[in-house]
Amino acid sequence: MDASDYDLLVIGGGINGAGIARDAAGRGLRVMLCERGDLAEFTSSSSTKLIHGGLRYLEHYEFRLVREALAERGRLLRLAPHIIWPLRFVLPHDEGLRPAWMLRLGLFLYDHLARLRALPGSASVTLPGSDFGLPLQPRLTRGFAYSDCWVEDSRLVVLNAMDARERGAQIRTRTTVEAARRDGTSWVATIRHMGTGRSEAVHAGMIVNAAGPWVSETLGHTLGLASRTAVRLVKGSHIVVRKLYEGDHAYILQQPDGRIVFAIPYEGAFTLIGTTDVPHSGEPGPVRISEDETLYLCDCINRSLRARIHPCDVVWSFSGVRPLFDDAAAKASAVTRDYVLDVSDRDGRLPVLSVFGGKITTYRRLAEHALAKLAPYRPGMKPAWTGDAVLPGGDMPGADFEGFLADLMARRPFLPPAMARRLARAYGTRTDGLLGTARTLADLGADFGEGLTEAEVAYLIDREWARSAQDILWRRSKLGLHLPPEGRARLEAYMEAKAKAEAA
Template identity: 55%
Template sequence: MESGRQYDLLVVGGGINGVGIARDAAGRGLSVLLCEQHDLAAHTSSASTKLIHGGLRYLEYGEFKLVRKALQERETLLRAAPHIIRPLRFVMPHMPLLRPAWLIRAGLFLYDHLARRELLPGSRGIDLRQHPAGAPLSNVFKRGFVYSDGWVDDARLVVLNALDAHERGATLLTRTQLVSATRSNGTWHARLKRTDGEAFDVHASAMVNAAGPWVSALSHQALGRDTQHSVRLVKGSHIVTPRLFRHDHAYIFQNPDKRIVFAIPYEHDYTLIGTTDLEYHGDPAQVSITAEETRYLCESINRYFKVPLTPAEVCWSYAGVRPLLGDEMAGEPSALTRDYQLELDALPGAAPLLSVFGGKITTFRKLAEEALDQLCHTLQRPLPAWTAHAPLPGGDIAPTGFERFATHFQQQFAWLPLSLTRRYAHAYGTRAVQVIGQAESIEGLGQAFAPGLYEAELRYLRDTEWACCAQDVLWRRSKLGLHALAAGTLEPLSRAIDAWFAQTTRTTPQKPAPYTGGEP
């Protein structure tokens, strides 16, 4: 990294909002540097419920504008990344004592019609005594409702935005912290430091504070700035259990405390259950689930399923801190808005600072677009928006054509096990050919570290996706860690991968190879 280099934009934060802003800015022709103190998606952006959704329950709080915006973005993102984002049908069993059926029907009608919907089927009522989703449920549930939303591999969504930003000219530095920044003569002068202790200076015409849970701390400590807005830190925890049902629908369960809990098919063999909403006051990097939260999620499930779930059956859990837009009048954390606020500090003659407060994964692209519209106006660089119709890397597939693409890909690499071609197709889309490289057999993929994990993929993740260690590979670039945990091989696998990274050197990424397996 060349110390003293000048950029148009310095983005601080490698979560979904930061990489989305970096991608949009690079695509508009700005020179961009993004720094992230840990790995991409190391915290909040890999600890979500994995949904691209409008937020059905936000209608109860009158958040019609937010829900409409999120529903519009749901459609846009399904088109942009059909390999990592897919439609998912949700079943809501009706519990009359919580919400009357007419209220649910009215909410679902609004949900279907607040925004134009082309890719997803609408909602309808179902007889749970006849529908496959009724089989695991207690016999007291006779009727329910089904509606559509989307599932997303959240950490890969972050990486793909970062990759697109990089390929459009942005520089991304992970494991690099902003130590301090001052502005003078219309320029930000920033001091950055790597985890190895190396420090260097860069300069930028504008800066974005997209530090998520650290947005306020960064403003006060590193930038010496006060902000008009703030965030309330809310912990959301999830548990993962062996698969609780065999159909492909997800559930949305209502609770007596007016919260909802999802139960979602996950990684073929598991069920993902979440989330909680608890005020959090600790270090966002050290968040973890509590035994009480685990019991709460199990009890929420047990109100509905025939076979009770116990905490002893939980095979993995995770927690994240959501930096929700501060509102002291909102009361309970679950009532806090999931909308965002962009705060632009742009005094005459001073380099602008844009800080991001709040937001949710579904609206990241729109947030980035609005951020760049403001910055380009302030910088007097009238550069047009472009991301609304642009696929993410590997996503140049028809929105409803993933199965056709996957079939072509499997035929092209028939020597690969079907389970591996499916995982590659979902994780990398049309970029999967880069993972395989010149290999023409399983042996050509190099050392096998675990079932379905070969050296060729590690090289790709190291050279192209900023992976530096086993944690990056097993828990963010993939969820192979969950399968290794279940098999009792996680610790030796992690040691072997870390040893491989220590012994190898990152190479310069090659230009993307074209997809040749037939029309996606």
Template identity: 60%
Template sequence: MSSIREVPDSLKGTEPPYDLLVVGGGINGCGIARDAAGRGARVLLVEQDDLASHTSSASTKLIHGGLRYLEYYEFRLVREALIERERLLKIAPHIIWPMRFVLPHSKMLRPAWLLRTGLFLYDHLCTNMTLPKTRAIDFKKDATGRPLQNQYVRGFEYSDGWVQDSRLVVLNAMDAAQRGAEIYTHTRLTGAKRGPDMWEATIENLSDNSTRVVKARAIVNAAGPWVASLLHDTLHIPSRNNVRLVKGSHIVVPKLFEGSQAYILQNPDKRIVFAIPYEGKFTLIGTTDVPWDQDAGHVEIAPDEIDYLCESVNRYFDKAVRPSDVVWTYAGVRPLYDDNSGNASAVTRDYVLDVDASAAPILSVFGGKITTFRKLAEHAIEKLAPHLSVLKKPEWTADVALPGGDFERSAFQRQVSKLQDFAPHLSSHTAWRLMRNYGTRALQIATREAGDMGENFGADLSRREVDYLLDHEWARTAHDILWRRSKLGLFVSQDDAERLQNYIDHRHTDAHHAVMQDVA
């Protein structure tokens, strides 16, 4: 949130060097910054856009082992992800919670014995699993069968987790900042000179084009879809690894079914599509797997992807979905490690961490999935520790709550009640939403008196909440607030969104004037 000013040549190099310069404000970059800062490292993270503005806010929003990866014998990845699922449920119980997934059996696709075997492995690869295990379902007797077509008579139900993905990124950045890391959004690395044991990097503030030269003992390249181009084009470093860009698109439609369960649907092409309860009134449907060789920063769903997702759910549900029913779409590019698979769906979701220590070290992150970000960060620190003594301190992130997550998962409703006791004017829905977004930090937003919450920008979004997001979560625009810090964009009118942006603009102007008066 700090500004970047031009540094005179006479002052360059006078400030102490950073231990790590992290490039990329997605889940991996913010996770690594948090881990390193918590070990005492001096960390600077730069992100060219908003936090989680690309891949990390365009996921299917699941904390899961990846049931279908068992078909590709990715046992290590699935086991690691299932273990991480348990850990993340404990350290972020406000934004991550369990969800049951219903898997209808289709006689034309995978046989029932294969599904049963896969689910048995899924339940037992993680020895400390706390979630309910798999059960077989007779859809003629079970309520989960009501939305389904009559041809589906049996299936299975298993456990996984749901996550507010972009909030997970922001909370990692917040925790990193509280531990001393500097987080710069709308800032990019434009170049760097590499010495034997130090990098001299130039970063640019894209808001005003001011630049700053910093020194860092190591660089972490967590640029996601741009990981290879950062190496080749910006730093001019060859790499033996590469990424495979795969576009994943989602649609949101009015609610298709009642209940808190999600559905996992098998398709004739052997891909699976999820249908998930979303924001109370909607169903989220995704995802596609489409090879991508265009600009990773400008990604939109294609009409044929919308058709594909509609057809997928229409094979299973009584209630048909048409493209005209879609109320919102989003798409992102997944930067998967290129394992030379011919099928985009078969490309590994595992990650590779490549360290080049021929001079000042640089670690590049290839691949990964949101569920394993914390373990990926630990592995990254392990690989850098031989080159940076400060990183040799013990690992610590497995049991430390993310901001607002300092309560037991079973106590969530009690936390909601506590918030309502403090601010009785909050509706039950608003209190629930604030607790789901901010956890115990909702008490920093809510006020005892309704009038102190300030202007309402629609969908119970108050000035108090907006100010909190601007002051503590790096939000800069209405879009940041409505579509990444929350999903209130689904409920706010265009007029309200413009009113919100006008408020933010005026607030920035007032802050700028105050700074100029202080300088004068």
């Protein structure tokens, strides 16, 4: 290994790849991560954006997964209070579907599987006459409330990659691993930068295959290894409509087919609705929502809420392919969200660890487990460390976001309140690095709309690997929902000019 350029080559820049790269770099390993597109471009930015234990997984007796996820929920809330925050959910009891006693029992278990209760527990609620019941149809009179957390999913990936880089890792976006072979004392991988076309050889002692939906393809075609574990591809789609109700609470709505669908306040003026679970047999990505999926999600809302929506009301939709571990479940919605880590080596050397399955909530524990499996190949590796290590921007006193925001506004009084909150939510304590010495809004340069300034765009290019308007508008932020067309056009022209100047 001492002759290798890197101890570890990570293939895939989703949440699992970024989390493993961060953990490994913090243990003193020399790490390179390669992602064929942008960070979180595919599955990891297409989640329902929840840090949750998985209430419905209790129906499938996945108690270990739920317990682990609930423990991680509390931990991540402390480690990234700027991009993760509590969210109250309302679960109406719908006659003819799951009985009320089953819902109450499930919530009792949910409360008690969480060893440290960081959030309010569940409670029964009477819906008529309450704020929770006002948006619901009159037939829904009884329900339950419980707590989970919201997460800015694509930002979670970026923050893990940033921390990995700050601990010495090389993060290469828009870089594909074309082939790799074992050669004597190391893996030799050929990587190619998608923009320049330049290729190079990289030597690594170990490889992590965290390619998500492409995990089997990477294992077989890129690495030339047979897969001993099957992956099941499931497409999940979401729609976004104009705000359907007042309040900061979300709904978890039971459906006659046994599934559940969420309705969640989104970006102030919208409601996020999802997700579907559809078997996927085509190319892993990118994918689009189908007409049937859109109709299904509209029907789910129309069954329970007073507001009625139709496909023409959808202002945005997104879809992703989840690479689930194939446990032979009959329905896509019943496939386990647990993960399997499979290690292949040659005579106890030069291992490849492939990640099958997983969920965004448990990414940190998955990374710990992955490094534990690789530890025998790297004697002297430092111990696990991420359990108490805040993510970039999360080091605010007492994990108190509102206190941090108040301090930011006092120190930067020129920031409009909505802009200050958005920046604080996105960047946390790194906001001052973005703002620099600015004393007025004009000091931040051109404004593309909705408070997106030239200074912020420069920060995203320099610090967060943003290379296109899409990267900024839909992954580093969700300003694509708010920015007027002329603002998007100016941003695209600006990014194209920057790219040309960089290439020159």
